[in-house]
Amino acid sequence: xxxxxxxxxxxxxxLVALADPIRREVLTILAREGGATSTSLxxxxxxxxxxxxxxxxxxxxxxxxxxxRAGREVRYEADLQPLRRTTRxxxxxxxxxxHRLNAIKDLAEEATEx
Amino acid sequence: xxxxxxxxxxxxxxLVALADPIRREVLTILAREGGATSTSLxxxxxxxxxxxxxxxxxxxxxxxxxxxRAGREVRYEADLQPLRRTTRxxxxxxxxxxHRLNAIKDLAEEATEx
DNA sequence: TCCACGTGCAACCAGTAGGTTGCGCATGGA
DNA sequence: TCCATGCGCAACCTACTGGTTGCACGTGGA
Numbered sequence: 001x002x003x004x005x006x007x008x009x010x011x012x013x014x015l016v017a018l019a020d021p022i023r024r025e026v027l028t029i030l031a032r033e034g035g036a037t038s039t040s041l042x043x044x045x046x047x048x049x050x051x052x053x054x055x056x057x058x059x060x061x062x063x064x065x066x067x068x069r070a071g072r073e074v075r076y077e078a079d080l081q082p083l084r085r086t087t088r089x090x091x092x093x094x095x096x097x098x099h100r101l102n103a104i105k106d107l108a109e110e111a112t113e114x
Numbered sequence: 115x116x117x118x119x120x121x122x123x124x125x126x127x128x129l130v131a132l133a134d135p136i137r138r139e140v141l142t143i144l145a146r147e148g149g150a151t152s153t154s155l156x157x158x159x160x161x162x163x164x165x166x167x168x169x170x171x172x173x174x175x176x177x178x179x180x181x182x183r184a185g186r187e188v189r190y191e192a193d194l195q196p197l198r199r200t201t202r203x204x205x206x207x208x209x210x211x212x213h214r215l216n217a218i219k220d221l222a223e224e225a226t227e228x
Numbered sequence: 229t230c231c232a233c234g235t236g237c238a239a240c241c242a243g244t245a246g247g248t249t250g251c252g253c254a255t256g257g258a
Numbered sequence: 259t260c261c262a263t264g265c266g267c268a269a270c271c272t273a274c275t276g277g278t279t280g281c282a283c284g285t286g287g288a
Contacts, residue, residue: 012133012135015129015132015133016133018129018204019126019129019130019133020245020246021126022246024207027211028211031210031211031212031214031215032214033218034214034215034218034219037264037265038264038265039263039264039265047246047247047248048247048248048249049264049265050247050248050249050266050267051246051247051248053265053266054245054246054247055246058245071255071256071264072254072255072256072263072264072265073263073264073265074264074265078211078215080208080211080212080215083204083207083208084208086204087201087204087205087208090132090197090200090201090204091201093138093197094194094197094198094201096145097141097142097145097192097194097197098145098194100145100146100148101145101148101192101194104147104148105148108148134275134276136276151234151235152234152235153233153234153235161276161277161278162277162278162279163234163235164236164237164277164278164279165276165277165278167235167236168275168276168277169276172275185234185285185286186233186234186235186284186285186286187234187235188234188235229288230287230288231286231287231288232285232286232287232288233284233285233286233287234283234284234285234286235282235283235284235285236281236282236283236284237280237281237282237283238279238280238281238282239278239279239280240277240278240279240280241276241277241278241279242275242276242277242278243274243275243276243277244273244274244275244276245272245273245274245275246271246272246273246274247270247271247272247273248269248270248271248272249268249269249270249271250267250268250269250270251266251267251268252265252266252267252268253264253265253266253267254263254264254265254266255262255263255264255265256261256262256263256264257260257261257262257263258259258260258261258262
C-alpha cells in the first residue's frame with residue numbers, strides 16, 4: 001500500500017498526474033473496470049508492473065486513486081473528487097486572469113477615445 | 115519569435131504548461147501587466163532571461179501566450195482561450211469516468227439486493 | 229555613426245521522470 | 259506443507275526538464 005492517507009492533494013499534483021497519457025489511460029481503465037491491481041493494469045498497458053506502480057504512486061499523491069488491500073492483492077479504485085476540485089480551481093484562475101485583462105483593455109480604450 | 119503559428123495546442127500541452135508554478139506566475143504577471151518581455155519577466159522572477167524564454171516556449175506550445183515583435187523587443191501576451199477549452203475537456207473526462215463508475219455501482223447493488 | 233540594449237542560439241550541468249531487471253517476502257490454495 | 263502468485267524494494271539506465279553561462283546579431287537612439 002502506498003500512502004492514501006491524503007497528505008495535501010494540491011491542484012498542482014492533479015495537473016502533474018493528468019499530464020501523462022498513460023496515467024489518464026490508467027484512470028480510464030479504473031473507471032471502466034471499477035478497480036484493478038498493478039498486475040492486471042500492466043497486462044492492459046505496454047509497460048511493466050513496476051512502471052505501473054510508479055504511475056499509481058503519482059495518482060495516489062494527487063488523491064485520484066485509493067488503494068485497498070484484499071488478501072495478497074492490492075486493488076486500486078479511482079476517486080474523481082480531486083479532479084472536480086481542480087477544474088473548479090482552474091476556472092477560478094482563468095476568471096481572475098481574464099478579469100485583469102479586461103480591466104486593462106478598458107483602460108486602453110478609455111485612453112484612446114476620451 | 116518562437117512559433118505562435120499554433121501547431122496543435124492539445125489539452126495535454128496546456129496541462130503540462132500549467133503544472134509548473136513559475137509558468138503560472140508568468141501568466142499571472144502577463145494578465146496583471148497586460149503583456150511583458152522575457153527581460154522584464156526575468157526581473158520579476160528568481161531566474162534568468164534564458165530560463166524565462168524556455169518557459170515562454172512551453173506556454174507558446176500550449177497556445178497560452180502570443181508573441182508580438184515591437185521594434186527590438188518581443189512582447190508576450192496571455193491568451194486564455196486554450197485554458198477554457200481545457201477545463202471543458204477535463205469536465206467531459208470527469209463526467210465520462212463518473213458515468214462508468216456509477217454504472218458499475220448500480221450493477222453491484224442490483225446483484226446484492228435482487 | 230556608434231554604442232547599448234534586447235534577443236536568439238548553443239553548450240553545458242544537475243536532478244528528476246519513466247522505464248527496466250532482479251530479488252526477497254508473504255499469503256492463499258492445492 | 260509447499261509452491262505459485264502478487265507485491266515491494268533497490269539498483270540501474272536513458273532522456274528530458276529546468277537552470278546556468280557565454281557569445282553573436284540586429285536595431286533604436288544619442
